[in-house]
Amino acid sequence: MNATFFGKATAIAAAATMMMSMAACSGGSMDDSGSSAGAASGNTITLGSITTNSGTAAAYGEAELKGFKLAISEINAKGGLNGKKIKLESMDDKGDATEASNAFNKLAGDNSVLAVLGPTISSTTAAVAPLADQSKLPAIAPAATSDSIATGGYLFRTCFKDSYQGEIAAKFAAETLKVKKVAVLYGTGDPYSSGVGKAFAAAAKKNGLDVVDEENSSSADDTEYSSQLQKIQASGAEFLYAPYYYSVAGPYIIPQARALGYKGYVMGPDGYDGLKLTGDKSQYDKVLYTTHYSPDDTSNTKVQDFIKSYKKANNNQEPNTFTALAYDSVYMFKQAYDKAGKNPTREQVRNAISGMSFSGVTGKFTLDKKGSPNKSVIVLELKDGKPTYRTTIQPSTK
Amino acid sequence: MSGFVMFISQIFNGLKIGSVYALVALGYTMVYGIIRLLNFAHGDFIMIGAYTLMLSIPALAAMGMPAWTAVIPATLVCALVGVLVERLAYKPVREKGNSMTALITAIAMSLLLENGSQAIFGADYKTVPTIVSIPTLTIGQLKIDGATIVSIVLGVVMMVAMQLYVKRTKQGKAMRAVSEDKEASLLMGINVNGTITLTFAIGSGLAAIAALMYCVSYPQVSPTMGMMLGLKAFVAAVLGGIGSIPGAMVGGLAIGLIESLTKAYIGTITGGVITSAFSDAIVFAILIIVLLVRPSGLMGEPETEKV
Incomplete structure (x- = not known):
C-alpha cells in the first residue's frame, strides 16, 4: 500500500516537474514574441x-x-x-x-x-x-x-460536410449509374442519418430522378428493416440510398434487402467505411459509398x-x-x-x-461562404467484399 | 407484388422478430413468476449467449461439427452465469432487503455484465459466422427468408416445450407451487432454493436459444446488444401478462406484428403524417392502452392479493 502510494507520488512529482519545464519553455517563447x-x-x-x-x-x-x-x-x-x-x-x-x-x-x-x-x-x-x-x-x-x-x-x-454526400450520391446515381427510380431509407432519430438522407431526397428530385419511396426507421441502430425494405422492393426502385453506419448497413440492411429479393444498388455515405460483412460476400455486390480519400485514386x-x-x-x-x-x-x-x-x-x-x-x-x-469545401468525392464499390476505387465525382459547377 | 402478398410478407416479418421477443419474454416471465423479480439482466444473458456462440462456432467447425451445435456450450454458459448471478447477488439481497433493493441489484447486474464484456471483448461490433443457411421459401410471389422460418419454428417449439414442462413434470409442479406460496411449498417438502436455482438455470439457458435465434437473423454482437432487446421483450412479457407462459408468447408475437405492420402501413394510412419512424412510440403507446384496460396483461390472471 505504502509502496504503491510512494510510487504514485513519485510519478506525480516527476510529471509535475516535466510540466513545469514545458511551461517554462513555452513561457520563454512567449516572452520573446x-x-x-x-x-x-x-x-x-x-x-x-x-x-x-x-x-x-x-x-x-x-x-x-x-x-x-x-x-x-x-x-x-x-x-x-x-x-x-x-x-x-x-x-x-x-x-x-x-x-x-x-x-x-x-x-x-x-x-x-x-x-x-x-x-x-x-x-x-x-x-x-x-x-x-x-x-x-x-x-x-x-x-x-x-x-x-x-x-x-x-x-x-x-x-x-455530411449532407454534401447525399447531394453527390444523387448526382452519381443520375449521371454515372443512370438509374431512374430511387428510394431512400434513413433513421429519423440520428442527425447524421436523417441529414444525409433528406439531402439525398432533395437532390435526387433536382437531378430528375424519380424518388419512388422514402422510408424511415426510429433510430439508426435498429436491427430489423424488412418491413421498410419490402415496400422499397415493391416500389420498383433500382437504387437505394441508405445512410447508416457500418455496424447497421453491413449485417442488417444489406442482407435483409437481398433476402427479400432486392437486386439493385445500395449506396451510403462515409459511415460505410469498415462495413461489417456477414454471410455470402456476393450479396454485397452493387454496394457503393462515398468517402474522402482512396489510396487507389489514380486520377489524382x-x-x-x-x-x-x-x-x-x-x-x-x-x-x-x-x-x-x-x-x-x-x-x-x-x-x-x-x-x-x-x-x-x-x-x-x-x-x-x-x-x-x-x-x-x-x-x-x-x-463556400460557410467555410465548407465544395469538393470532389471518391466513390468506392465493394468487389468481393473489398472496397475498391470506382470513380471521383467532381462538384457541380454552380 | 400484389397488396395481399405484401401483407402476408409483412406478417412474416413481424412473426420473425416476434418469436425472438417471445422467447426472451419467456425468460423474464419464468423468473418473475417464481420470485417476483424483474430480472433486468436477462437481456444481457442473451448478449453472453451471443458472444459464446461467436467464440465457439469456429472451434466446433474445426472439429467438424455443424455451427448450430454451438448452442450447447452457449446454453451451459448462460445457465451457469444465471445461477451465479442468482446465488451471488440476487439471493443474498433478497434475503436482506425488499423488492426495491432486488430490482436495483438487477439493474446493477445488467450494467456490470455490459461493462464487463466491454472490458473483455471491446466496444466494437463483431460479426457472428453463419449458423444455418436455409434457402428462401418461395410460394408463388411470396418469399419467406430461411432465417424467418428458423426463428418462427424454433420459437413455437420452445414455447410448447416450456408449457408442457411446467404443466406436466414434477419440477414444473414444484415451480408452480413455489410461485404460489413459498412457505407452504417448504412445508410440503419442496426444495424451494433448489427450485429457484433450477428456474434461473432454465430461464438463462433459454437466453442462449434466444441468442441463437437472434444471431441467425442479425449476425452481429456488441456489449450493449441486449439492452433494447431486453426492454422490448419486457414490454412483451407485461403486455401478455407477466408470469404467464402463453402470455409471453402472445405478447412477443403481438409486439413483433405491431412493429412490422406500423412500419409498413402507418405512413399510407395517415397519408404520411405519421411515418414508420414512429413504430417504437406506437408499440409503447399500445402497451399503455392495454394496461389501462387489462392491468394484468392479455393472458395474465387478475391478481388476487395474497395474505
Whole structure:
C-alpha cells in the first residue's frame, strides 16, 4: 500500500516537474514574441493543434497528428514558409468539448500561435467554433463533418460536410449509374442519418430522378428493416440510398434487402467505411459509398506522392483518411500564409483561407461562404467484399 | 407484388422478430413468476449467449461439427452465469432487503455484465459466422427468408416445450407451487432454493436459444446488444401478462406484428403524417392502452392479493 502510494507520488512529482519545464519553455517563447515583436516571430511560425489522442476516438486524433507532422516536416525540409520554420504546439482534447475549449483558449492566449489545426471530432469542433470567432484565431478542422458546426467565421474545414454526400450520391446515381427510380431509407432519430438522407431526397428530385419511396426507421441502430425494405422492393426502385453506419448497413440492411429479393444498388455515405460483412460476400455486390480519400485514386497524382512520403516517415505503414485530410489542412494553411503577405496577422490568414481554392490529396475544392469545401468525392464499390476505387465525382459547377 | 402478398410478407416479418421477443419474454416471465423479480439482466444473458456462440462456432467447425451445435456450450454458459448471478447477488439481497433493493441489484447486474464484456471483448461490433443457411421459401410471389422460418419454428417449439414442462413434470409442479406460496411449498417438502436455482438455470439457458435465434437473423454482437432487446421483450412479457407462459408468447408475437405492420402501413394510412419512424412510440403507446384496460396483461390472471 505504502509502496504503491510512494510510487504514485513519485510519478506525480516527476510529471509535475516535466510540466513545469514545458511551461517554462513555452513561457520563454512567449516572452520573446512579447518583448521584441519583429524579431521574435523571427524564424519560427507556431501552429497549434487540438486533436483527440485519448478515449474512443483516439485513433482518429493520432492519425491526424501524423498527417500534420508529415506536412510540417515536408514544408520545413524545403526551407519553411518564407524562410521561417513551422513549430507545432499539439494538445489533446480527450474527445471532450470542455477540454477542447480550454486547449483552444490556451492557444488563443499565446500570441505566437498563428492558426489552429483541429479539433478532430464534430462535438469538440462545434464547441470550438464560437471561440475561434471570439478570439479571432483561424482554425482548420480536418474531419469534422457535422452540418451543425458554425463554420465560415474563423473556423473552416477540409472535409465535405455530411449532407454534401447525399447531394453527390444523387448526382452519381443520375449521371454515372443512370438509374431512374430511387428510394431512400434513413433513421429519423440520428442527425447524421436523417441529414444525409433528406439531402439525398432533395437532390435526387433536382437531378430528375424519380424518388419512388422514402422510408424511415426510429433510430439508426435498429436491427430489423424488412418491413421498410419490402415496400422499397415493391416500389420498383433500382437504387437505394441508405445512410447508416457500418455496424447497421453491413449485417442488417444489406442482407435483409437481398433476402427479400432486392437486386439493385445500395449506396451510403462515409459511415460505410469498415462495413461489417456477414454471410455470402456476393450479396454485397452493387454496394457503393462515398468517402474522402482512396489510396487507389489514380486520377489524382498527389495521392501516390503522399503515400510514398508517409510510408517513408512511418515505417512503411499505410496512411488513412484522417491522415490525408490532416495533411491537406496544413497545406491549406501554407497556401493561405503565402497569399496573406509578409508576416501576416491572424486576421490576414483568416481572410486568405476564406473562399480559397485548393488542390490536395483529398481532391480539388473551393471553400463556400460557410467555410465548407465544395469538393470532389471518391466513390468506392465493394468487389468481393473489398472496397475498391470506382470513380471521383467532381462538384457541380454552380 | 400484389397488396395481399405484401401483407402476408409483412406478417412474416413481424412473426420473425416476434418469436425472438417471445422467447426472451419467456425468460423474464419464468423468473418473475417464481420470485417476483424483474430480472433486468436477462437481456444481457442473451448478449453472453451471443458472444459464446461467436467464440465457439469456429472451434466446433474445426472439429467438424455443424455451427448450430454451438448452442450447447452457449446454453451451459448462460445457465451457469444465471445461477451465479442468482446465488451471488440476487439471493443474498433478497434475503436482506425488499423488492426495491432486488430490482436495483438487477439493474446493477445488467450494467456490470455490459461493462464487463466491454472490458473483455471491446466496444466494437463483431460479426457472428453463419449458423444455418436455409434457402428462401418461395410460394408463388411470396418469399419467406430461411432465417424467418428458423426463428418462427424454433420459437413455437420452445414455447410448447416450456408449457408442457411446467404443466406436466414434477419440477414444473414444484415451480408452480413455489410461485404460489413459498412457505407452504417448504412445508410440503419442496426444495424451494433448489427450485429457484433450477428456474434461473432454465430461464438463462433459454437466453442462449434466444441468442441463437437472434444471431441467425442479425449476425452481429456488441456489449450493449441486449439492452433494447431486453426492454422490448419486457414490454412483451407485461403486455401478455407477466408470469404467464402463453402470455409471453402472445405478447412477443403481438409486439413483433405491431412493429412490422406500423412500419409498413402507418405512413399510407395517415397519408404520411405519421411515418414508420414512429413504430417504437406506437408499440409503447399500445402497451399503455392495454394496461389501462387489462392491468394484468392479455393472458395474465387478475391478481388476487395474497395474505
